Amino acid sequence: VxxxxxxxxxxxEVLTGVxxxxxxxxxxxxxxxxxxxxxxxxxxxDHPEDIRKALGWLRDEGVDLIVTSGGLGPTEDDLTVAVxxxxxxxxxxxxxxxxxxxxxxxxxxSKRWKGIDPEALERxxxxxxxxxxxxxxxxxxGTAPGVxxxxxxGDGPTVVxxxxxxxxxxxxxxxxxxxxxxxxxxxxxxxxxxRIVRMYGLPESEVAATIIAxxxxxxxxxxxxxTTCLRSGEVEIDTRFEPELTGVYDAFAEVVRERHGKQxxxxxxxxxxxxxxxxxxxxxxxxxxxxxxxGGLMAARLTDMPGSSDTFAGGVVAYTAxxxxxMVGVDRAVIEEHGVVSVEVAEALARGAAxxxxxxxxxxxxxxxxxxxxxxxxxxxxCIAVVVNGVVSSSENTLRGQRxxxxxxxxxxxxxxxxxxxxxxx
Amino acid sequence: VxxxxxxxxxxxEVLTGVxxxxxxxxxxxxxxxxxxxxxxxxxxxDHPEDIRKALGWLRDEGVDLIVTSGGLGPTEDDLTVAVxxxxxxxxxxxxxxxxxxxxxxxxxxSKRWKGIDPEALERxxxxxxxxxxxxxxxxxxGTAPGVxxxxxxGDGPTVVxxxxxxxxxxxxxxxxxxxxxxxxxxxxxxxxxxRIVRMYGLPESEVAATIIAxxxxxxxxxxxxxTTCLRSGEVEIDTRFEPELTGVYDAFAEVVRERHGKQxxxxxxxxxxxxxxxxxxxxxxxxxxxxxxxGGLMAARLTDMPGSSDTFAGGVVAYTAxxxxxMVGVDRAVIEEHGVVSVEVAEALARGAAxxxxxxxxxxxxxxxxxxxxxxxxxxxxCIAVVVNGVVSSSENTLRGQRxxxxxxxxxxxxxxxxxxxxxxx
Numbered sequence: 001v002x003x004x005x006x007x008x009x010x011x012x013e014v015l016t017g018v019x020x021x022x023x024x025x026x027x028x029x030x031x032x033x034x035x036x037x038x039x040x041x042x043x044x045x046d047h048p049e050d051i052r053k054a055l056g057w058l059r060d061e062g063v064d065l066i067v068t069s070g071g072l073g074p075t076e077d078d079l080t081v082a083v084x085x086x087x088x089x090x091x092x093x094x095x096x097x098x099x100x101x102x103x104x105x106x107x108x109x110s111k112r113w114k115g116i117d118p119e120a121l122e123r124x125x126x127x128x129x130x131x132x133x134x135x136x137x138x139x140x141x142g143t144a145p146g147v148x149x150x151x152x153x154g155d156g157p158t159v160v161x162x163x164x165x166x167x168x169x170x171x172x173x174x175x176x177x178x179x180x181x182x183x184x185x186x187x188x189x190x191x192x193x194x195r196i197v198r199m200y201g202l203p204e205s206e207v208a209a210t211i212i213a214x215x216x217x218x219x220x221x222x223x224x225x226x227t228t229c230l231r232s233g234e235v236e237i238d239t240r241f242e243p244e245l246t247g248v249y250d251a252f253a254e255v256v257r258e259r260h261g262k263q264x265x266x267x268x269x270x271x272x273x274x275x276x277x278x279x280x281x282x283x284x285x286x287x288x289x290x291x292x293x294x295g296g297l298m299a300a301r302l303t304d305m306p307g308s309s310d311t312f313a314g315g316v317v318a319y320t321a322x323x324x325x326x327m328v329g330v331d332r333a334v335i336e337e338h339g340v341v342s343v344e345v346a347e348a349l350a351r352g353a354a355x356x357x358x359x360x361x362x363x364x365x366x367x368x369x370x371x372x373x374x375x376x377x378x379x380x381x382x383c384i385a386v387v388v389n390g391v392v393s394s395s396e397n398t399l400r401g402q403r404x405x406x407x408x409x410x411x412x413x414x415x416x417x418x419x420x421x422x423x424x425x426x
Numbered sequence: 427v428x429x430x431x432x433x434x435x436x437x438x439e440v441l442t443g444v445x446x447x448x449x450x451x452x453x454x455x456x457x458x459x460x461x462x463x464x465x466x467x468x469x470x471x472d473h474p475e476d477i478r479k480a481l482g483w484l485r486d487e488g489v490d491l492i493v494t495s496g497g498l499g500p501t502e503d504d505l506t507v508a509v510x511x512x513x514x515x516x517x518x519x520x521x522x523x524x525x526x527x528x529x530x531x532x533x534x535x536s537k538r539w540k541g542i543d544p545e546a547l548e549r550x551x552x553x554x555x556x557x558x559x560x561x562x563x564x565x566x567x568g569t570a571p572g573v574x575x576x577x578x579x580g581d582g583p584t585v586v587x588x589x590x591x592x593x594x595x596x597x598x599x600x601x602x603x604x605x606x607x608x609x610x611x612x613x614x615x616x617x618x619x620x621r622i623v624r625m626y627g628l629p630e631s632e633v634a635a636t637i638i639a640x641x642x643x644x645x646x647x648x649x650x651x652x653t654t655c656l657r658s659g660e661v662e663i664d665t666r667f668e669p670e671l672t673g674v675y676d677a678f679a680e681v682v683r684e685r686h687g688k689q690x691x692x693x694x695x696x697x698x699x700x701x702x703x704x705x706x707x708x709x710x711x712x713x714x715x716x717x718x719x720x721g722g723l724m725a726a727r728l729t730d731m732p733g734s735s736d737t738f739a740g741g742v743v744a745y746t747a748x749x750x751x752x753m754v755g756v757d758r759a760v761i762e763e764h765g766v767v768s769v770e771v772a773e774a775l776a777r778g779a780a781x782x783x784x785x786x787x788x789x790x791x792x793x794x795x796x797x798x799x800x801x802x803x804x805x806x807x808x809c810i811a812v813v814v815n816g817v818v819s820s821s822e823n824t825l826r827g828q829r830x831x832x833x834x835x836x837x838x839x840x841x842x843x844x845x846x847x848x849x850x851x852x
Contacts, residue, residue, distance in 0.1 A: 012653040015464045017455020018622075018664060019657055022446060024469060029443020038441045040476070041469035043450060046653055054466070057483055075634040075654045113629050120635030165656070167827035196444075203539050208501040209546030227438040227472055228501045230591070231445055238439060289743075295729025296722035299743040303721025306797045306829055308745075314753065315743035317715075317725040323740040323783055327753070357749055371732045401593035403732060 002037045003186035005065040006058035006157075010080055011164060012045040014070075022166050023069040030173060031067075035192050039063050046070075046077040055087050059156050065185045066157045067173075070164035072144035074124035081147065084159050085132035089152035092130050098137055098145060099129035105143050138175045141168040148181045158185035195249060197237045197256055198266035200416050204230045206260070207237060214255040220248050232412040234272070235263075265419065272415045273304065277311050279422040280361070285388075286313040287418065288357035290328040290349035291410075292340075293367040293382065295319070298411045313359035318349070328352035341366050341377040343394040346385035350394075354387055361422070362387040363414050364394075369406040380406055384414045388421040428463045429612035431491040432484035432583075436506055437590060438471040440496075448592050449495040456599060457493075458666075461618050465489050472496075472503040481513050485582050491611045492583045493599075496590035498570035500550035507573065510585050511558035515578035518556050524563055524571060525555035531569050564601045567594040574607045584611035621675060623663040623682055624692035626842050630656040632686070633663060640681040646674050658838045660698070661689075691845065698841045699727065703737050705848040706787070711814075712739040713844065714783035716754040716775035717836075718766075719793040719808065721745070724837045739785035744775070754778035767792050767803040769820040772811035776820075780813055787848070788813040789840050790820075795832040806832055810840045814847045 007027050014021045024041040031038050039061055044050040051071070058066050071080030085092050103125050110116045128144050131137065138146035140163075147161045160176045162169045176182050199207075207228050215221045225240040237256065241249055257264060266275060280287060291298045299315035302308060316327045321340055324330040330348040338344040349364025367382030368375050375381075378398065385394035397413065399406045433453050440447045450467040457464050465487055470476040477497070484492050497506030511518050528551050536542045554570045557563065564572035572588045586602045588595045602608050625633075633654050641647045651666040663682065667675055683690060692701060706713060717724045725741035728734060742753045747766055750756040756774040764770040775790025793808030794801050801807075804824065811820035823839065825832045 011655070012651075013655040013662070013664060014451060015454050015467060016458040016664070017451040017453070018655065018662065020446065020448060020451045025440060025443040025446045027443070028441050028469075032442040038471070040480070041441060043454075043467035043469075045464075050466070053487075061479075073634075073654075073656070074631040076637060077653050109629060109631075113632075116629065117632060117635045120631050120638075123638075124631045124634065167831045170828075203535060203542065205500040205535075205546050205550045206539075206543060208499075208550065209543045211502060212546075212549075225438075227503050228499075229437070229439040229444065230499070236439070236444070238442070238444060294726075295734070295738070296725030296727075296741055296743070299722030300720075300726050301722075303743070303745070304830075304833075308721070309800060312721070312743075312745055314745050314749040315722055315741075316753070317722070317729070317738075317741035317743075319729065319735055319738055319740055327740065327742070327782065356753065357746075374735060402596075404730075405593045407730075 004063045006063045007041040008068045009043045010070040051083045067160045072163040090132040199263040280311040285360040287361040288313040288353040288359035289315040289363040290353035291365040293369040294410045313357035341375040346383035350385040350387040386417045430489045432489045433467040434480045434494045435469045436496040477509045493586045498589040516558040625689040706737040711786040713787040714739040714779040714785035715741040715789040716779035717791040719795040720836045739783035767801040772809035776811040776813040812843045
């Protein structure tokens with residue numbers, strides 16, 4: 001059996017919706033990728049009792065490892081280290097050597113900020129260098145060290161205590177994984193296999209039917225752990241299985257291909273964005289964008305990945321008709337004839353973007369995100385055009401949902417339109 | 427005492443980091459806003475046993491209400507309704523009238539998608555119309571209805587079962603809140619007060635010191651529930667308290683104002699973006715942006731709020747030096763003399779953006795997001811300029827963190843620079 005883990009995210013601000021937790025899913029992904037099964041992610045407030053209960057539940061569940069995030073800061077509501085020490089039956093001790101290293105970091109902080117209170121800083125230093133006796137230390141990336149703590153009794157889960165800010169948590173997680181205590185905790189792990197099939201352009205119910213069809217044809221799909229997920233128009237089949245069931249998975253994947261070959265765009269884990277970037281690089285092309293209702297989200301998506309300067313030429317956010325004319329070169333007569341939300345304007349935006357930025361590919365998006373319609377077209381109407389080496393394709397669709405959904409979904413549709421255009425331009 | 431609630435988010439894809447849950451924090455925010463205390467958010471996989479355990483834990487905790495999200499889809503891993511029925515001691519029944527309404531929705535689906543399997547659709551219809559006997563129905567926004575289910579025994583929490591897609595969950599939550607069953611569950615609630623103070627330009631440790639100073643001066647801060655949170659450079663003090671403690675809060679807030687008056691930018695819950703939008707509207711100004719390393723995120727942020735067409739003139743994503751020259755009118759000599767990542771280029775971008783889009787305010791961002799430096803400047807170097815009615819201000823900073831952090835933090839700093847420039851242009 002696989003090693004099992006639980007994740008405890010602390011923070012009243014997460015529980016009450018002030019911020020959205022990124023650490024739980026990230027840690028879940030890291031653990032899954034190393035073959036550790038994640039039993040649960042618990043989000044609890046900054047109360048010692050709530051943190052203690054969440055840890056206790058996971059211990060009762062028999063997990064091998066608990067990872068916590070948050071509650072290592074300098075304020076009084078940051079209590080995780082003290083709670084974990086008590087949970088593992090250990091005393092808190094000031095670690096002098098660690099205290100010196102934290103002190104050096106805080107010296108840097110006091111140079112960056114003017115007029116900082118030296119007493120407050122010293123209290124932070126003491127608090128952040130006080131750790132459970134015998135814990136393995138994870139050196140601070142910000143100001144707070146993390147710890148990896150085994151139970152004093154030798155019986156129960158190992159607890160990895162990490163800070164809340166993702167840019168601190170992520171490198172410290174790498175350090176935790178390399179610690180001996182960590183390896184000991186998940187020693188019994190099995191590397192489970194995982195395959196992801198991604199599809200675009202079909203409803204989730206079709207996938208349900210396909211799983212049943214595979215079972216009816218004698219494939220032991222129930223031995224596989226299959227989860228399906230619909231997001232922003234993409235349907236994903238995520239399958240985990242013990243290595244000896246690879247043959248069963250292969251037979252299932254064949255049924256998926258037979259029934260949805262046209263919709264499958266990824267079987268190797270690649271995302272849409274990775275596929276589009278690869279296609280652009282292979283063809284030695286760059287892409288430019290002119291967008292309206294997506295307000296920069298299309299460009300932001302095209303520049304999200306490292307190395308995007310090799311594939312992205314530039315973008316214009318042309319909210320107004322004037323900007324579409326002056327900044328992208330759309331013919332005002334086309335706007336007047338067809339309306340600002342029209343495939344004709346989307347095509348002119350795609351062509352104009354490619355031309356103005358000297359790119360071989362262009363994307364044009366115009367639509368009505370709401371909440372009220374300014375263009376006269378119904379909210380959710382989106383027109384998307386793609387041009388690749390002068391060949392234009394375009395479509396008009398009506399997206400459901402609220403402003404944020406429409407703004408998010410436009411770039412998804414445009415990425416797939418670009419992917420298809422690039423694939424057929426080979 | 428306040429009513430208490432727990433949230434159970436189901437979905438292996440959330441647990442394994444494939445997608446980030448938005449529903450838990452959203453529901454937490456809704457419950458908090460109505461004065462219901464949130465005990466925990468649990469994220470569990472699509473396994474009946476895991477969902478059952480999470481529900482059981484919350485019942486043992488004595489919560490009045492449990493809200494679940496996800497697991498209402500047509501596939502076999504969608505099990506929430508069946509698990510909740512069993513948990514509440516109720517049989518599952520096909521609701522014929524509901525079945526007809528779901529059938530009509532699915533007719534629409536089959537018209538939108540070509541070649542859909544009618545048997546799969548009928549199975550979806552039956553599955554999604556089979557609900558716990560006597561449950562209150564929440565009409566579908568997508569294809570799946572939700573339910574509100576009291577325990578048969580009359581003893582234990584009411585469970586609200588909602589779908590996973592946020593655009594379905596959010597309107598169905600409104601319907602759930604209006605149901606009689608829901609009101610009964612949280613009848614004992616107390617409307618707790620909540621105040622949020624937002625600050626920019628100080629480290630979190632200063633806030634820790636301020637809380638201690640307030641206590642030392644005799645203010646009963648420990649009777650308030652104070653949480654502090656640092657995100658993207660903004661420090662937030664989020665305080666909840668029973669209405670009779672308003673005087674204690676007011677005294678605490680006065681200490682915060684005395685010590686951090688210059689850094690406090692919001693005391694009424696307004697976000698930075700709301701404040702900037704209000705300032706632009708009051709001054710009858712629009713803003714334009716020319717950005718490089720943020721790749722569209724600055725424009726996306728300025729267009730995120732409804733009504734942004736009144737304040738946003740347009741944007742250019744100028745990744746290359748050529749685009750900065752041709753699309754924004756930056757003088758090539760300035761780039762050659764100072765380098766592409768420089769305050770001089772940021773200022774030229776801000777001025778050029780305002781001019782090209784005919785706006786009174788302009789923002790220019792240039793920087794090095796990494797992972798490798800293309801400009802020769804260290805990764806994390808960002809130059810931000812703001813122009814308001816021809817008056818330019820600019821700054822250079824070094825941001826820590828990874829590519830995504832640098833890309834996200836740039837717009838935060840630029841929004842505050844714009845806020846300050848607008849406030850001093852009054």
